[in-house]
Amino acid sequence: MKMMNREINNIQKKIDRREFLTRTSLGIGALALGSLLGNNSLAAANLPPMLNSGGGGLPGLPHFAPKAKRIVYLFMSGGPSQMDLFDYKPVMKQLHGQDLPESVRGEQRLTGMSAQQSSLPVTASLFKFKQYGESRAWVSELMPHTAKMVDDLCFIKSLYTEQINHDPAITFFQTGHQLAGRPSIGSWLNYGLGSDNENLPSFIVLVSKNASGQPLYARLWGNGFLPSHHQGVQFRSGKDPVLFLNNPEGYDGQDRRDMLDHLKKLNKFQADTYNDPEVDHRLKQFEMAYRMQTSVPEVTDLSDEPDAIFDLYGPDSRNPGTYAANCLLARKLLEKDVKFVQLYHQGWDHHLFLPGGIRRKCKETDQPTAALLQDLKQRGLLDDTLVIWGGEFGRTAYSQGKLTKDNYGRDHHPRCFTMWMAGAGVKPGFSYGETDDFSYNIARDPVHIHDFHATLMHIMGIDHEQLTFKHQGRRYRLTDVHGHVVRDILA
Template sequence: MCHHHDILRSNSEDLKKIEKQMDRRQFLTKTSMGLGAIALGSLFGADRLLAGTGGDNPISGIKGIPGLPHHLPKAKRVVYLFQSGGPSQFETFDYKPKLTDMFGQELPESIRGGQRLTGMSAQQSSLPIAPSKYTFDQYGESRAWVSELMPHTAEVVDDLCFIKSMYTEQINHDPAITFFQTGHQLPGRPSIGAWASYGLGTDNQDLPTFITLVSKNAGGQPLYSRLWGNGFLPTEHQGVQFRSGKDPVLYLNNPENYEGKDRQRMLHYLKEMNEVQHSTYGDPEINARIAQYEMAFKMQTSVPEVTDLSSESDETFDMYGPDSRDPGTYAANCLLARRLLEKDVKFVQLYHRGWDQHTHLPGGIKNQCKNTDQATAALVKDLKQRGLLEDTLVIWGGEFGRTVYSQGKLTQDNYGRDHHPRCFTMWMAGAGVKPGFTHGETDDFSYNITKDPVHVHDFHATLLHLMGVDHEKLTYKAQGRRFRLTDVHGHVVKDILS
């Protein structure tokens, strides 16, 4: 024990000597950083910035910005079921019966209107119309149209708020996904969950504010950790990925043959050294590092507990489907998401790849729906029966839709669809949105929006509004300007609010 104190005292004295020996340039650097830290403290709150200057537990978790929420939130937590690849609206929720008699006909130029095509479609000599192979029916009191591929989702339509008039400018996967997750097509901006963490903080001190789950073995377009990154926000706001297997969070477990009994004491000494470092240099990122070490220590207990599904009943597993017993599958991640939401994790993000069906779409999308439909509906049912849906916002959707025309060879049983950003379908459920409601309409070809368009920025503005945040007021200054999730755009879609 004395040896540890000797090391700490030695390091502290060395840092103080460095501080005393500063030249003019170092002094100006230090004081400017200190002033910057004070300015940042006005955003974070003095208790947050100056945490770590004394006491046994200086940082008790991520706190939000003073003054937030701006208004009473409807959603205390969010789960975003992101269907990566661009699900076809024709085979899921946007029923277009008039296309049946137009099989193989050329898409009218009056409908296309010279709109941008991908490089793949531009190479085709024709754009033949491909009606959906699958049938639709109406369900629930809302009489919502749902494809035969989504029988379980059909059971919960009266809890869903469909938005059939979503649109984006991004026509390729990476910029389109990046746009949906960060509000900008180029990498580098904070993700939605990071903004929520930064603005609102956490209601759970033992788990991260923002957690990401990615379905295993799903194939499809690659996903990058920057999609749930913190961008220019402090690092404590980045999403933490939970994985299947014995180590749900990388580098969280103790090294092999290390019992970890002195880990808390070691972290205490490390915290004190970081506090000396912070008092010397005034870098607020040091406090973020202290908080991350402390969170990692807490997660050594909280993560194994929340990721252990063995306590779930057979009835619950049956509701989510057989894949829910296989960690890392979409179904298992939906069940884990419910457990995280029960623990008041602020933002849970699921990614499921494989919706990019340029060829052999009928078989491909059938498999995708089989792998996701039951668990998606089960999550809505489960949250509702536990009384959590009323203050939890559930979101389902991808980065864009698919074209009415076939990409490649068209037959009655086989066709593909290219990317289509001009109109597609998403849905929300739960906190603050109208249940059993459909917003927006598209033309008979699901090629153009005919009523109530909703842009990605509008979607983000509405999401933040439901969490009690005015999207125009949640800003962060970086690189000489103030940024926000919605950039300089976005309007709350008031018609879908309950």
């Protein structure tokens, strides 16, 4: 107690005349602004966090009735090959091995790897395609489990981006900008809508263990310039799902509670003294960590799942940290009303030896992905959960490197690629957009990444143009100054 009083006295001594005037003028200004705004909830939603009252989300949000309460985003890092999975192109078989027509390529940018090739041979998929379901969607033999779910899927085959290399492309997909420093999708949703479960983070990230491929950085689920408690929390496999969450040896729960109570008094005094909102955000993180000491071990324990569920997700689901186990864990998190769950699975970057590489990736992900959809559906959760599957860009119609009878590779292709969504807010058994005969150019209904983000926000009840945050004199949003809701895919 003496130490705490000494800390408070030190803080008091640091208040000079300038600091006093700054603090009091901000308080008077906030009161005046509040009286002018009255009950205008939209204006209140655009105020800095320190001027907002209330708990979880911002006042006035959602802007309209949401279609979905939560999202699970299955991100296939590396760029899955659309014409080997979902974008069937039989014409390519007729031209297999011939140079890609210049009229198809046009002036489009190539990577440094493709630019060195003397020819760009058209490369038809080695895999067989069939139509499935009432929707008659074409799906590769590589995805037999997903094929059974096509009448629940909404395919978007005309996505495009400007980013041709992995790091800026993944950053763009996750934050709306190719350069690091912007808030991620989950952080924006957390900031705007808050949490429906006070004992777990609103934004949780699961990365498949032992997966190789393009590196993944914590900034992909970071808060950027938003308050720090909106960042994603990564759950790891093993003894400690969240690092530094458990008490040290010999330190019990009451010790932790007493420490936090004293820390709360110090932080509150510091916040009142300096009017620094980050102090309050830090305190919220401490309190969340305390509650997570009980909630995290419970939700990450899969031992009570019946054998039938493990059989549904596949044998890997018994191995914590695998993609299959993470899909099962994602379902448990969604049951607890975690608003945004993001799974990352690396290894889809098949420049060479694509047939073998993509077989392995599909074997790892196909059954668990379909199982997640089935599991959510049988529990009634798919009705208010949006499921998203896809990578950062597609692959080229031509082979990178030597083309042989049973082997080829494909380079990066940002000009068109395929994703799918399922569940709340989107039309089931539906396909939107179309590419040319080479899956190289968009023939109909282009969808930019900003459009994808705008649509995702709309499904969650957010007008993407209205959810903003003022940073360094400018109001930012996830979609920057772009984006249109793709209304044709909405249920």
